[in-house]
Amino acid sequence: MAVFEYAPAPESRAIVNLKPSYGLFIDGEFVEGTETFKSISPASEEVLAEVANATEADVDRAVAAARRAYEKVWGPMSGAERAKYLFRIARLIQERSRELAVLESLDNGKPIRESRDVDLPLVAAHFFYYAGWADKLDHAGYGPNPKPHGVAGQIIPWNFPLLMLAWKIAPALAAGNTVVLKPAETTPLTALLFAEICQQADLPPGVVNIVTGAGATGAALVNHPDVDKVAFTGSTEVGRIIAKAVAGTKKKVTLELGGKAANIVFEDAAIDQAVEGIVNGIFFNQGHVCCAGSRLLVQESVADEVLESLKRRMATLRLGDPLDKNTDIGAINSAEQLARIKELTAAGSQEGAEVWSPPCELPARGFWFAPTIFTGVSQAHRIAREEIFGPVLSVLTFRTPAEAIEKANNTPYGLSAGIWTEKGSRILAVADQLRAGVVWANTFNKFDPTSPFGGYKESGYGREGGRHGLEAYLAH
């Protein structure tokens, strides 16, 4: 009997030409900031580049540039002309997708297999999709001649840096808004490469501005009086602060926040594919996914065999170098996030849930967490209620469809859910009762630019993607 070891198959870093330092992208140019911070690779803790930390004054300059561009160029421009720029950006993203994928994996820690096969194709698809809407807004269902808001302030998270940028910028620009976007402080680099692409596409100065920085930069953007629209993706905690900050102002706001999705496996499911869906639901992108299927609800009559299959499958997951093409699980994005995952999993063990991980060697440097499942979890455990945002699955059981629905909905969140059954009528009946913005049936974590995405309850408000995603960027 032979052992089939996979030799290292690293994607080359040579394609990425990183500068030692990056300024802010304001009014079509990179300008130096007064303060800087470092962006590191979470897989090795190596410093990748120094990045400007935008101050209130920098944000003010960026908003002013966006305002000028909105009034003089982008606002008056016809939709058909705006579309040309968006199509050009989409094509440039495709042309430079290898470079962007490698940089995303370096800065974020996600496996190259995912940045290459999921993130980048979706990024380009979002720009292509919304480019197509730019000259058809009259027919989007928001009345004749809908108007843009003006300047959009957009704040995005670190889990899908470039994809979240695309979700924000593509519809905003298609609708005729200009943007000031703040990427997350741990993953600013692909947004800066995107700024280069805007230059390459000859996008008029000020239409897209990128201000890097942490919470204070985000607060300056949200509170800026000349911002017409705030769009945020991130934690529910920060979402609340933003909602309070914009309450009583003219600003429109959309929030895409946390989740604690139930992935429901019925006894009549296609078990092998359900196991794949469970793995994809929670271990995709190290579980750094707001819509991750972090609560597995499995029918008691098949719980043992599902768990046995799941454990066997988890033992084949390959954790390690994000740039290795065979890596399934990359690095945790930051020391801070790793500490949060450790804190919550410790609470899980302390509260009596049983923890299991496959044998899995963690690299010495960088931030790593082995894929983990907790069994014997009850609704009262913290790990069943709080968003862990890591590769940690809480397993609960149920006896009847009604109990599954009750448990699935028993959370302050409501972003996504999954249903696994070979019975079509059950899919429809259960989906109808789940209080979640996205319900996947016999699949999980599938995204498409034509499909709206967003939450119920404390998972936020507004929708991104599809025709619905335009609404956030149009006054009607």
Next chain:
Amino acid sequence: MTVTAPATDQVTGSNATLRAFLHGLPGVDKVGADARAAALGTRSIKTSSKVFAIDLAISMVDLTTLEGADTPGKVRALATKALRPDPLDPSCPAAAAVCVYPSMVADVREIVAGSTVKIASVATAFPAGQASLRVKIDDVRDAVAAGADEIDMVINRGSFLAGRYLEVFEEIVAVKEACGDARLKVIMETGELVTYDNVRRASWLSMLAGADFIKTSTGKISPAATPPVTLIMLEAVRDFLATTGRKVGVKPAGGIRTSKDAIKYLVLVNETAGDGWLDPHWFRFGASSLLNDLLLQRNKMKTGHYSGPDYVTLD
């Protein structure tokens, strides 16, 4: 997936109980199975792991010729190649077997006797299987008498699709008995069964009836072997071992022509059934032109450059 199998004689007591058991197996979601097979197809197998995989794949080839134009000369040439696929390199492993019609078994035997290369023979009115059981059994007995180590039988797809599972089961049982010591490979002709649910059911049916190997295709029907179908069969043998304690081999056949394809199949084996099946005793490729591509790639890995088709033997 583990299936709690009741005692075999209860399951196979009547067509109704056999049907209830096979239809009680968990379904296969086609979209999910296709996606899983495609994802495993993106594994990047380079350098030392590629060298390993190519040699392993060569040792798993059932070098096959099943043509009306087959002659003793042709099959002797093929058998010689199976013994020593690369005449210039004695470190190259031998193929697993030579697979021919029953009338050619004796000729192959003269060449490979005493070696590790097995003699496989198709039988049971291959490829259609549309003959009486008596004729099929005689076909098997002929092949075994001529010295076949392995019998590749076809199931009666007509009976299977008509829901007459017990008929298919009993035919396999009878053929297995006629095989004696020869190992029995059961060809399901998955291209004619069409659905993945049928592939899973036919796999279990064959294994319950005593198959030593389950095999995708005759090579005469398109599609022949595909990665998702092989994935489902690998899940089936894995689950059958867990349930019954008996290990069954898998043989995708037909349409696997390049080293790249073969390596993808080995990744499927590795990550589905596990390394217990990474052995010519438990996994085979039914192929003819595949071997030359494996040899070309093997040479490339060894020397760093491609030698060209004139450096492998055409048989």
